[in-house]
Amino acid sequence: MSPSLDKIKQMWQANKAQFQTPCYIYSISDVERNMQALKEALGTPVIYSLKANSNLDVLVRCGHLFDDGIEVASVGELNKIASGGSVKYVNNPSMDKNTIRIAISSKATLIIDNIEQLEMVGEFIGKRPVNPILLRLNSLVLKQFNPEHENFRTDHFGMDWDTAQQCLQRAKELNIDVAGFHVFKGSYSFVKTANASVKAALQIVNEFESILEKPISFVNLGGGFDKELDESFDFKAYRELLTEFPSHIQVAHEAGRGIMSSAGYFMAKVRYKKTIFDKDYLIADGGMNQSFLLAQTENTFRRYQAPEVFSLQPDSESLETPCHVVGTSCNKDDIIGLLPEGSPKANVGDVLVFKDCGAYNASYTVSPFLDLPQANVYLVE
Structure with missing residues (x-):
């Protein structure tokens, strides 16, 4: 027990x-222990995925643990953390113009899923401050840049590489700052894909910077963690691999199940x-x-x-x-x-x-x- x-x-x-x-009974000390263990193992900031557990009492008691950021998928979730000091990320393939407007007003960072959402962001440029955005890449893009990567089941999230290139060019035309990109490979995927994903992401960084003709600053490698850290995984070697990212790029991960389950x-x-x-x-x-x-x-x-x-x-x-x-x-x-x-x-x-x-x-x-x-x-x- x-x-x-x-x-x-x-x-x-x-x-x-x-x-x-x-x-339901939630252990605050277990949430803290899980978050600390993840951050120490990864050596990077860990963004909390609010969909895993959005209970307000838990958020209040654990808010100090989520200083690296909280990712939300709806206006309802965004409202729950509106008064908090954590960095906010908004990520949903069905995000409409109203959601984008509210996210911008909340000083959240938008994770763009398609070129139509990018065009909506463009309508706010010059009218109000807009944080640099992230592009969400479909997991198959990782396989495209690293053929040795594990296979993925096809899904509807993010964009393929052709669309990503179009978005980068269009962002330049619209004067939208692009901070970097976000990838997510599915639940329980971290251990079997982690190293291959980093190798692919390193190449994607080069392509982003080449198209934008300037450095990017942020890469979110997603999560896919199990309910407990897999002690058989070589986290030390993984942290060493992460040092291959240029020093001007902040690498982060995100977790929901790995923190709360x-x-x-x-x-x-x-x-x-x-x-x-x-x-x-x-x-x-x-x-x-x-x-x-x-x-x-x-x-x-x-x-x-x-x-x-x-x-x-x-x-x-x-x-x-x-x-x-x-x-x-x-x-x-x-x-x-x-x-x-x-x-x-x-x-x-x-x-x-x-x-x-x-x-x-x-x-x-x-x-x-x-x-x-x-x-x-x-x-x-």
């Missing part, structure tokens, strides 16, 4: 009423136990409505998480067969966990705690269905 989970269990045992289920827990209480044709079920007071990702509906092969059981009266017996944990949505796919054979039995009133739920789980969900209650939120140090 992790130190944070152990503390949560001690708090629950001391006062079982203080956590009203279903709920392991700092959050989802807690639900067992309402009922039942057996149907020799299959055992625990019916909890929270499920896919509050934590859609636990239901694994988007996975071809579902590997349900085994929750930690906080028992009112620990049962000395173990499960003879696996027991599924189901939620309250009246949906047959509302299965959020699985206690494997040999696990301690859980009973009505016991609490089930799922780990690694700090990123996306609370917001990427189907809460409006049935008008079921949203999960409560608690912070622990």
Whole structure:
């Protein structure tokens, strides 16, 4: 059991009423630990991707950790950090003129996804201050500049190299300053692509500066970090590779899951136990409505998480067969966990705690269905 989970269990045992289920519990100290570990491993600034966890209480308590910048994808997210002092980045392929206007007014840096967005930015030049922009490159551009790079699944993000060149030329015509570029290769992609991406990015820097006929200043190599740092990856060699970037370029990374995932827990209480044709079920007071990702509906092969059981009266017996944990949505796919054979039995009133739920789980969900209650939120140090 992790130190944070152990503390949560001690708090629950001391006062079982203080956590009203279903709920999320976030460990502020874990957020800080994860951010510090990432920055030390990478040796660069780390921009926080707000979509991972936009809870206001977390933002207030952890705001000092996000001094390197916060990336947002909507006006709603931008409003949440409008009064903060962090550098703001706005990045969304569907960004419209109103979003661009608000971003510019908020002194945010725009990450441009297509040439139409660039033209919209051009309409503000000379009328109000506009921060130097970044161009978002499709991940396949990395493969184009480094054939040894891992293959990517095609997607609709960013621009291909031909469009990037057009944008650079058009930016010169519109007097739009280009700070550099942004790339993102997808979730869990960092370890297998990191070194190859740097080698490609080094060449892209040369091309940007050649077309613009002046230096650029910023490269965001994206993230794709797992919920925990992969200790098998040679971060020292990676940091040495990053020194090949010209000294006038600030290299940064961004992270959401790598900062927040392991700092959050989802807690639900067992309402009922039942057996149907020799299959055992625990019916909890929270499920896919509050934590859609636990239901694994988007996975071809579902590997349900085994929750930690906080028992009112620990049962000395173990499960003879696996027991599924189901939620309250009246949906047959509302299965959020699985206690494997040999696990301690859980009973009505016991609490089930799922780990690694700090990123996306609370917001990427189907809460409006049935008008079921949203999960409560608690912070622990």
